[in-house]
């Protein structure tokens with residue numbers, strides 16, 4: 001089989017990224033970009049991001065998760081702490097997040113350190129989820145090999161009847177990570193492959209150094 005995709009070619013020209021127009025703090029720029037991406041429309045889940053970890057097998061692995069909150073401190077997502085990514089993070093908390101927003105021809109790449117968020121924060125977010133999602137999180141030993149789909153459905157049925165009318169508590173193995181950024185790179189597509197790339201790197205005094213990278 002041979003599928004040549006060489007003819008897929010776009011000339012990017014929707015925006016620009018110039019040093020003199022950017023804030024000192026990259027989280028402010030992230031907020032502006034996120035807002036603009038949503039306003040411009042056409043992106044289904046603007047908060048879907050790729051999370052890359054270095055696994056226990058020595059391989060990097062990417063997977064998509066949903067960004068649920070961001071603050072000046074970092075980026076928060078929720079998952080199963082015993083999943084493949086959870087085990088990878090326990091062994092090596094240096095991870096990479098990335099967003100691709102084709103509607104505005106933008107990419108953001110964040111290198112940072114992942115830490116579990118407080119139990120309180122995880123409880124609060126778990127509480128806000130619909131019951132079905134809560135039960136799904138409890139019954140799924142995320143990333144474990146399972147016999148077939150009906151094993152899961154059976155577990156869900158049993159749990160539904162066991163917890164009927166009761167409060168569904170967050171299991172200890174499910175919660176949030178905050179990724180505290182060490183560097184954030186913003187990529188804006190430009191004409192003729194001369195794209196704009198600005199990288200913010202956290203300094204010892206907690207200020208951010210801004211550098212332009214060749215596209």
Ligand SMILES: Cc1cc2nc3c(=O)[nH]c(=O)nc-3n(C[C@H](O)[C@H](O)[C@H](O)COP(=O)(O)O)c2cc1C
Nearest residue numbers: 048063064065066078079080083084085086142143
């Ligand atoms: C659009 C989308 C959103 C997802 N959101 C999450 C999420 O927020 N948390 C999560 O644990 N998995 C999420 N997943 C599933 C993950 O991609 C992945 O399959 C799962 O976390 C297990 O990954 P792991 O075995 O590498 O740990 C999402 C998948 C997609 C496609």
